[in-house]
Amino acid sequence: MSIFTKTTEGIGIVLLWIALVLAPVRAVAKDTITIGFTAALSGDSAAFGLNIRKGLELAVEDLNRRGDHTYRLVSMDDRGEAREGALIAQRFCSDPTVDVVMGYSSASIALAAAPILDGCKLPVIASAATSPALSNISPYFHRNVLTDTVQGGMMGQYAARTLGLSRIYVLNQQDDYGIGVARAFSDGAQKAGAQVLGTESYLVGTRDFRTMLTRVRMARPDAIFIGGYYTEAAGIARQARALGIQARFLSTDGALNTELMKLGHGAVEGMVLYGMFDPSAAAPETAQFVRAYRAAHGEDPGAWSALGYDAGKTLEAAVRLAAQNGQVTRESLNAAFAQVKAVPGATGPTTFQPSGDRDGVLHFFAVDHGRFVSLAGGVAPLAQPQGAYPAKQGAGPVGDTIAYFGQLLANAVVLGAIYALTAVAFTLVYGVVRLVNFAFGELFMLGAFVTVSLMLSRIQLVGFTLPMPALPFLLAALLAVPVTAALGVAVERIAYRPLRRAPRLAPLITSIAVSILLQSLAQTVWGAEELRFPDFALSSLPPLVLFGTIYFSVMDLVVIGAAVAAMLMLALFISRSRLGRAMRATAEDQTAAQLVGIPVDRVIAAAFAIGSGFAALSGLLYAQTYGFAHFSMGFAPGLKALIAAVLGGIGSLPGAALGGLVLAVAETIAGGVLPDGAAWKDAVGFVLLVLLLLFRPQGLLGRREMNTAGRGSLLDGTGVAFGPVARRIFARVDAGMARIGHNPRGLALGALAVAVLLGLGLSSDYWLTCLTMIVLYGTLASGLNLIVGFAGLLDLGFVAFWAVGSYFTAILFVSVLEHAMGAAPRQIWWLFYLDLPLGGLLAAGLAVLLGTPTLRLRGDYLAIMTLGFGELVRIVATNWIGLTNGPMGIRGIPAPALFGMPLASARAQFLAALVLAIMVVFVLTRLVRSYIGRAWVAIREDEDAAAGMGIPVARYKLYAYATSGFIGGITGVFYAHTQHYISPLNFDLFENILLLMLIVLGGIGTFAGPFVGSVIWFLFLQFSLGIPFVQNHPETRFALLGVVLILLVLFRPQGLAAGLRVALILPGLGRERPASAAPLATPATAASTETGA
Amino acid sequence: MSAILHACGLKVRFGGLEAIGGVDLCVRAGAIHGLIGPNGAGKTTLLNALSGFVRLAAGQLRFNGHEIAGRRPDAIAALGLSRTFQNIRLFGAMTVLESLLVGAHRQFDMGAGAIVLGSARSKVAERAMIGRAHMLLDFVGLGADTAARVATTLSYGQQRRVEIARALMSSPQLVLLDEPLAGMNALEKQEIATLVRSVRAQGTTLLLIEHDMQIVRDLCDHLTVLDHGKRLADGPPRDVLADPAVQAAYLGRGR
């Protein structure tokens, strides 16, 4: 009885709380127009959204000064993810104060959001979504930017007719924008008589284009079209010039940004681009905007700011019109959008076509002395591109081939030097403390930022301009290394040292958390955009040419020289110095070292200092080589270096150096030889890694080690530093949890009752969708919890299973059945229910394939391999366009249905998600409360003792891994059908870290923990969106995530719900007593007991 | 009686150190076999070698008719060889009952499907093993109230007993006990010795490491003495302990 009253009481409290939370948002004066703004405001492509918002903010200020209506801007960060975009659309829908939606920095998000906004009749003006797929998508959807097809086609004709270019090589970034523009450009150019020599694609975020450009150089084009954004366009231009490519560059509106000149370092001189905004245009609106923008931001505006500004102006015109006719409502505003004609703006007049697209003109520009100069008055004879060098090539096909591979090798050596240097950092620390420090990528990044900052005369930090010393490169680099080293030591002191005796999982998790924290902080401090690496005397020298064909720069030699010198010095230091010898002794045996009087703590700090210094050195060399610093620049090289370190034999310094070189050569050659190799080359390292673990697990130069794992789990509650304090703080939570923990059935039923009541009682689609997300993330986290929480292995590639399930069903339903075979989703509704287990099995099969070679090895390998696996699945999903539709994603995945009745409403989806979650948790509890689950927990607690009990450890780890894969797979299938749209962006490493955070927050190794964590995080996420500071700095939420994760692991490793200890025996069986006092069973009688049973 | 375990020329190396340098060992079925030697002699290492926890550099190893050299620990355990550890290794965060059930891991054979569906057979098997666990708890002298306690929160002596009970859960034919009496008072030592005898009385063979000569003399049928990784003596306790070489090696350093 007491459980029941308690449960109902609990439900009452929860409902009351939710009612308070959901109480209508603050009242807003009626003549206030609220603009819901959404775009990617953090992450790699944040620049577009931030720029649109800057323009829109100017417009809003201007409109508010005039005072007919008050305009209010509510800004949300969709992080470039369709799922976030959909949720934000729902939020705008259910917020009655929102009158219009603006922003949309990418088409994929607009595509996901448009149907939702259509459903609540909320008008949209998008400013950077250029995909033709958005034309006619909804009567409420408008955009003031031309489509890719129109723009690319016009550029193609312009290039061939007006510029008279005839041999063009086409490069494009691998997404719907790049592909769409490049295709339209090629068509346009070919129709106008030009020849397209070839096409290559690259991923957004690629830094090294030399392999691809070496291939381009073979074709000797007279122009190269770069269908992509400014960061990559600048990188391509720079590296092409350094390879002696003499062609003229052409690019897009995505590159039309003053950042292009900053990052291009003169190589972009003469580049021709198009765009919708010409700041030099004579129109008074343009001049007024440029003036206002300069006053506010101290720099010239770009096209995206202009479009954001114009969206605001168009809104004002529509509001006026609507107000004349009556009340300003969503409906009347939308009607007004169709009626307003030629609204003057910075980009010329705006008129919307019935399709929602805009009539507009395209302007052409050339980069001339570091400025965009309009080519409006006809094409003035363009100066020859500067910095062009005669591309002398070897004679004949043989000479060409030699030149080609010679150049590739030269490229590989430079890259290899950087990989090797970072790999050495990893391996040094690993050798001494047996910790894979995932945060080295971020120290790499900080090394670059510190160097760049010191080389400038002033810099914007957190939005404030600070004077800087403008040091020469060498001095800045010499300072940046110790600064970063000190930071590395501080990180070690705070986040790793207290965990030295903790289970291996603990420092691995904190190192991931540190990585997230540093990355987010760097974004807050240095901003979301690339910071140009300043030029200096050495870097401005003309390239050196070997045999007339192999180009490399003086700085390339400096990079190689610095890397070799640093590694040699380290080798000498380790073998000769006292500290080096102490380091070796500590690496051999920490306890023994301590016993013979070696100050182990100081030795380890020294290892971290050297490792961090090396990471900083390679980071700054990398940044110099590619010409910029960026907050996310450390991730990819960090992963590569980690792979290189494992290739060489983790712990072996010469091995790391060799591994770096081998990896760079393999990547470069594969990228140069394989078809579309440039896009695939990042997968090479991972393939090498799998082969290596299969055939030579100790690495090229490593020593064979026993399969040892740190003993114990995070669950024994020994919060390392302030355990007792944490315990006191959480005492009441623990007591409460322990009380309900005694009655797991009561808890489960209570939670279920609350969920069902919410599902039936809530009326807001937005909150129902949020709840669906909470349940789905809780389910996914439960799958991850199985491997991390119950089996004690860190899995950083769990999202890959989720992706596999999602893609499996999406490909089957959309690409195969609907498109290829013409089946209507309505008729094959039952297939969804078949796909759930099939998607799960497919994921589990992959888990077995990956786990079999990996799980025989030390636990750390799983973390590294799964990290690589997650990336690999993302690379495949992005590049295998024929199968997955690439970055464009798969759209139109039907909602689940039951006997033809679609379960499409937010309520039905939530209830369906709940059913799925119940099934998953039920299966999990049954498995965990059996000999299988006990074996997992035994392995987690003490692998050797478990083996001594006859548990085949590797096989049970594989079971755990496969089961967790299965759960990821089925949840993925379900996810695809609730989201209707999936793309590779849904499945990045960050999601994995988030899931990990959810279980650490909620309670690792408990059934309730993942859901507790999920509820807390999602509510926090939704509420924090309302805080203005968070709106301006969305990345600070992830900094907070990192901090919370570190604090939890340090002080409260068992999480919030730790009181809910999981019994490993089915309830009701635990108190079983033998019927009679039988004698101690001998082998014979035990057998008979067993068979008799 | 026949030999249940037969080792011949076992060698174990740690880097340059030869921890076990060619040891022969023969454990007869039904015996209580003692393994003694000064600290660092290689007793634990030998136990680890027998149970598959360290790799053999050389030697043959037959257990119960199977050649087990080079096999993994779990495979050896599955053949009926069970063990405890010198420094108690119970599973943290598990109750005593759950730990014991882990010891019975190999006795369960139903598939995941049966478990998820909660088949009658799986429940019966679970019940049978829970019953056996309670019986063994009683057998090693632990009260019924300990079953639900988290094993690592018990007293040292109780943890030793849990470990022994866990090793007995699989109905092994040979149990290796690494210093089961260490750190106990005289009364407790007698209790454990009695326990060891009653295990043998059930037909289970035991090989145990112990430093207390008095207990060893009374308890064991056969002794093997190790020193510096070599077999120094082997035979009935009386003869072995009287051996001057043993006394020199053992007592000479034991002071």
Ligand SMILES: Nc1ncnc2c1ncn2[C@@H]1O[C@H](COP(=O)(O)OP(=O)(O)OP(=O)(O)O)[C@@H](O)[C@H]1O
């Ligand atoms: N994993 C290991 N790596 C390196 N050396 C080891 C290892 N394990 C044991 N040794 C060494 O092997 C030798 C034998 O150790 P072992 O633990 O077997 O001795 P023991 O007879 O059990 O001693 P004690 O009575 O103290 O338990 C010792 O010198 C020890 O230092």
Ligand SMILES: [Mg+2]
């Ligand atoms: Mg020992």
